[in-house]
Amino acid sequence: MEKFMKEFYFSELGLSEKEEKILSSAIKIFSQKGFDGATTNEIAKDAGVAEGTIFKYYKTKKGILTEILVHLINLMSEKVVLGSIKKIFNDSSKKNVREVLKEIFYDRINFINSIFPMAKIILIEALLHDDVREAIYKNIIIKAGEIFNNFHIRLGKEGSIRDDVESFVIFRSILANIAILIFQKQMFNDKLPIKDLDKELDKIIDIILHGIKKK
Amino acid sequence: MEKFMKEFYFSELGLSEKEEKILSSAIKIFSQKGFDGATTNEIAKDAGVAEGTIFKYYKTKKGILTEILVHLINLMSEKVVLGSIKKIFNDSSKKNVREVLKEIFYDRINFINSIFPMAKIILIEALLHDDVREAIYKNIIIKAGEIFNNFHIRLGKEGSIRDDVESFVIFRSILANIAILIFQKQMFNDKLPIKDLDKELDKIIDIILHGIKKK
Amino acid sequence: MEKFMKEFYFSELGLSEKEEKILSSAIKIFSQKGFDGATTNEIAKDAGVAEGTIFKYYKTKKGILTEILVHLINLMSEKVVLGSIKKIFNDSSKKNVREVLKEIFYDRINFINSIFPMAKIILIEALLHDDVREAIYKNIIIKAGEIFNNFHIRLGKEGSIRDDVESFVIFRSILANIAILIFQKQMFNDKLPIKDLDKELDKIIDIILHGIKKK
Amino acid sequence: MEKFMKEFYFSELGLSEKEEKILSSAIKIFSQKGFDGATTNEIAKDAGVAEGTIFKYYKTKKGILTEILVHLINLMSEKVVLGSIKKIFNDSSKKNVREVLKEIFYDRINFINSIFPMAKIILIEALLHDDVREAIYKNIIIKAGEIFNNFHIRLGKEGSIRDDVESFVIFRSILANIAILIFQKQMFNDKLPIKDLDKELDKIIDIILHGIKKK
DNA sequence: TATGAATGAGAATTCATTCAT
DNA sequence: GATGAATGAATTCTCATTCAT
Numbered sequence: 001m002e003k004f005m006k007e008f009y010f011s012e013l014g015l016s017e018k019e020e021k022i023l024s025s026a027i028k029i030f031s032q033k034g035f036d037g038a039t040t041n042e043i044a045k046d047a048g049v050a051e052g053t054i055f056k057y058y059k060t061k062k063g064i065l066t067e068i069l070v071h072l073i074n075l076m077s078e079k080v081v082l083g084s085i086k087k088i089f090n091d092s093s094k095k096n097v098r099e100v101l102k103e104i105f106y107d108r109i110n111f112i113n114s115i116f117p118m119a120k121i122i123l124i125e126a127l128l129h130d131d132v133r134e135a136i137y138k139n140i141i142i143k144a145g146e147i148f149n150n151f152h153i154r155l156g157k158e159g160s161i162r163d164d165v166e167s168f169v170i171f172r173s174i175l176a177n178i179a180i181l182i183f184q185k186q187m188f189n190d191k192l193p194i195k196d197l198d199k200e201l202d203k204i205i206d207i208i209l210h211g212i213k214k215k
Numbered sequence: 216m217e218k219f220m221k222e223f224y225f226s227e228l229g230l231s232e233k234e235e236k237i238l239s240s241a242i243k244i245f246s247q248k249g250f251d252g253a254t255t256n257e258i259a260k261d262a263g264v265a266e267g268t269i270f271k272y273y274k275t276k277k278g279i280l281t282e283i284l285v286h287l288i289n290l291m292s293e294k295v296v297l298g299s300i301k302k303i304f305n306d307s308s309k310k311n312v313r314e315v316l317k318e319i320f321y322d323r324i325n326f327i328n329s330i331f332p333m334a335k336i337i338l339i340e341a342l343l344h345d346d347v348r349e350a351i352y353k354n355i356i357i358k359a360g361e362i363f364n365n366f367h368i369r370l371g372k373e374g375s376i377r378d379d380v381e382s383f384v385i386f387r388s389i390l391a392n393i394a395i396l397i398f399q400k401q402m403f404n405d406k407l408p409i410k411d412l413d414k415e416l417d418k419i420i421d422i423i424l425h426g427i428k429k430k
Numbered sequence: 431m432e433k434f435m436k437e438f439y440f441s442e443l444g445l446s447e448k449e450e451k452i453l454s455s456a457i458k459i460f461s462q463k464g465f466d467g468a469t470t471n472e473i474a475k476d477a478g479v480a481e482g483t484i485f486k487y488y489k490t491k492k493g494i495l496t497e498i499l500v501h502l503i504n505l506m507s508e509k510v511v512l513g514s515i516k517k518i519f520n521d522s523s524k525k526n527v528r529e530v531l532k533e534i535f536y537d538r539i540n541f542i543n544s545i546f547p548m549a550k551i552i553l554i555e556a557l558l559h560d561d562v563r564e565a566i567y568k569n570i571i572i573k574a575g576e577i578f579n580n581f582h583i584r585l586g587k588e589g590s591i592r593d594d595v596e597s598f599v600i601f602r603s604i605l606a607n608i609a610i611l612i613f614q615k616q617m618f619n620d621k622l623p624i625k626d627l628d629k630e631l632d633k634i635i636d637i638i639l640h641g642i643k644k645k
Numbered sequence: 646m647e648k649f650m651k652e653f654y655f656s657e658l659g660l661s662e663k664e665e666k667i668l669s670s671a672i673k674i675f676s677q678k679g680f681d682g683a684t685t686n687e688i689a690k691d692a693g694v695a696e697g698t699i700f701k702y703y704k705t706k707k708g709i710l711t712e713i714l715v716h717l718i719n720l721m722s723e724k725v726v727l728g729s730i731k732k733i734f735n736d737s738s739k740k741n742v743r744e745v746l747k748e749i750f751y752d753r754i755n756f757i758n759s760i761f762p763m764a765k766i767i768l769i770e771a772l773l774h775d776d777v778r779e780a781i782y783k784n785i786i787i788k789a790g791e792i793f794n795n796f797h798i799r800l801g802k803e804g805s806i807r808d809d810v811e812s813f814v815i816f817r818s819i820l821a822n823i824a825i826l827i828f829q830k831q832m833f834n835d836k837l838p839i840k841d842l843d844k845e846l847d848k849i850i851d852i853i854l855h856g857i858k859k860k
Numbered sequence: 861t862a863t864g865a866a867t868g869a870g871a872a873t874t875c876a877t878t879c880a881t
Numbered sequence: 882g883a884t885g886a887a888t889g890a891a892t893t894c895t896c897a898t899t900c901a902t
Contacts, residue, residue: 466679467681554769
């Protein structure tokens with residue numbers, strides 16, 4: 001996964017090998033101990049460089065965190081959120097809602113899992129700091145909401161999805177279901193393992209589409 | 216709220232006034248800066264005691280965190296989770312599902328909001344440390360799941376809720392919807408304010424009950 | 431001298447014993463190695479305290495320097511420059527110019543010698559930094575110039591000192607002669623020892639009063 | 646002046662262009678921040694060379710300082726102190742003392758101003774380190790004293806200057822007056838500007854020659 | 861019991877110096 | 882010769898913890 005992550009995260013950033021190692025190790029250590037719990041010494045050792053080298057690339061420890069945040073935002077807003085979801089939506093005319101949702105769920109879960117260490121770091125920072133929250137709101141939440149809104153309008157017209165509830169409320173509910181699934185997988189996979197993701201998704205989507213009320 | 220929290224949290228713990236102040240300040244500072252980002256000096260100042268006094272009550276800084284975790288678990292598992300939810304369930308025969316859910320949602324949201332600083336601290340620690348996750352799983356998740364399971368069985372028999380999906384999946388979905396609402400209120404209330412919680416809950420419960428699919 | 435310095439410098443500042451030791455050692459080490467050449471570790475060892483203790487009293491290393499500067503300025507402007515020189519001037523009616531000058535020279539030389547470590551530190555900082563220069567100019571030079579001006583006016587009326595040259599030019603020339611003497615004593619005492627300060631002063635004052643031209 | 650300085654300082658030293666740039670930048674940065682406050686990185690950037698290049702020419706950072714000291718001593722003792730002052734003295738038979746002194750003052754002030762950055766660096770180092778003081782004493786002070794001594798003997802015979810005071814005492818007093826003027830110009834030119842150097846020198850020389858006592 | 865001055869181990873950061881290219 | 886990335890020892894500063902009062 002180390003290898004995969006590197007490719008995935010940084011291949012197009014034009015980072016030097018050392019810089020890539022440092023950033024990669026920082027993500028690893030920060031996600032294990034939190035930003036304040038991690039030490040630059042630890043990161044340096046993990047990256048196989050001298051501690052001083054870190055500060056050639058990043059002015060301060062905080063600077064590494066900022067870089068990670070920026071990278072995550074770029075990843076989510078520019079490349080992935082928009083790119084792959086749009087693709088799915090564009091193909092959606094051919095499929096029914098259930099299939100589109102499943103594809104989106106699959107896509108999101110795989111993506112978030114792949115960047116989970118980064119996402120975890122930023123989630124914690126967002127819980128603690130206003131400015132991080134602000135950055136996430138502006139760069140991710142608003143954009144994702146807009147995309148969903150378009151999607152919702154189209155499906156509403158087609159008659160596939162209810163149009164008597166605001167787009168945002170539906171969006172939030174879907175988001176909640178994806179989030180808790182990722183949370184379960186990442187935090188409690190030993191206790192509450194998700195053995196068959198495919199079946200699991202079917203159940204969740206069924207609830208999302210038809211609710212929990214007996215007909 | 217400061218006053219309320221103190222009473223609420225600690226009134227029955229038999230803590231001395233000083234100890235109460237320290238714990239209360241620790242929760243405040245930890246929730247603002249995270250455990251590693253907070254200093255005992257800061258906590259002492261906020262609590263109006265000498266730094267040394269903290270270490271009369273808690274052997275180490277970590278000890279304060281443990282106390283907070285234990286306290287949160289007690290609060291959730293023993294006193295509140297079980298207590299008030301059970302009460303709602305016991306009264307549930309008289310009401311329809313929608314009303315029961317709304318009451319639970321109200322109850323949970325109010326409760327979590329009131330203990331949010333504590334919950335935030337522990338959430339972060341749970342993201343970072345196995346043992347905290349373990350404690351939460353054993354003491355909260357399992358117990359809450361069991362309670363919901365009983366509730367589900369009863370409602371399933373009554374014909375109010377689908378019984379063709381596992382209890383846990385439904386529970387998780389409801390949990391997700393509550394959680395994201397609390398999250399929105401606590402983290403993005405300035406950007407995405409929840410003006411009328413009552414109406415908001417109606418919409419969410421509608422989606423939970425009937426799904427997002429157009430009939 | 432260590433003892434003497436302490437008393438002299440700090441006795442009325444209400445400093446704790448530790449703080450006094452730290453400030454005293456800082457002056458010693460800074461004057462030996464310069465501000466940037468000195469380390470807080472060295473100061474701590476010399477003061478017999480832990481390195482961390484220094485930072486209880488002074489937020490930063492720079493803060494120690496500022497304290498020394500402030501202390502020197504207070505010493506020179508408030509207590510000593512004004513105090514003792516005024517006294518000499520007030521008694522001056524009874525003596526001739528030569529005796530007054532000699533008394534001032536004695537007084538200044540003894541004073542500057544006693545605070546030379548401090549003065550050296552600040553001299554170097556003044557050579558390097560605008561703001562220090564500014565502080566010295568405003569707090570010492572202007573005040574000393576004014577005092578001398580009064581002195582000059584009086585002596586000019588009496589007919590003891592030339593009044594066809596600006597006060598400042600005379601002041602500067604006297605200052606130069608005092609300064610170079612202190613400089614010689616402090617920097618080159620091994621090579622150019624001043625064996626009999628009394629005779630030395632007589633010669634210098636003679637030159638100041640009558641010039642170097644043969645009559 | 647930058648250009649001039651370079652030519653002036655180094656033209657006859659047979660330095661390569663790079664070496665000249667490095668030395669020139671080192672003087673600039675050292676004089677702004679002091680030796681310990683300056684970094685080799687800063688010097689390299691200012692000189693437009695790689696940091697490593699500095700260490701091709703100078704084994705250590707300290708080595709640059711030594712080079713500057715040696716250069717300053719050469720400049721003062723060999724080329725200039727002796728050269729131009731001798732010339733003035735040799736022409737002195739034709740002029741009166743006042744004119745000779747004025748010429749010397751002009752010459753010295755211009756010279757020291759032109760090399761002030763270097764002189765400042767070495768002054769600070771002399772304040773801090775025995776060995777630098779030693780070098781200055783041996784190579785500059787003694788030599789200058791001897792030259793002045795010859796001058797004094799000659800003028801004493803002519804009857805222009807008092808011969809009832811030691812040569813050194815007179816020399817020191819003249820030196821003091823030159824030094825304080827340079828100091829004023831370099832350190833406090835914004836606060837105490839010297840608008841008309843010519844008139845200023847006339848006043849100072851008048852005081853040096855005739856003293857401050859009213860006749 | 862409570863204090864808060866003092867500690868010192870450990871953290872982030874700096875910087876002269878080296879060395880492979 | 883020249884480079885500049887990399888080093889790691891040294892430095893400033895932080896902070897949980899102790900202990901005499």
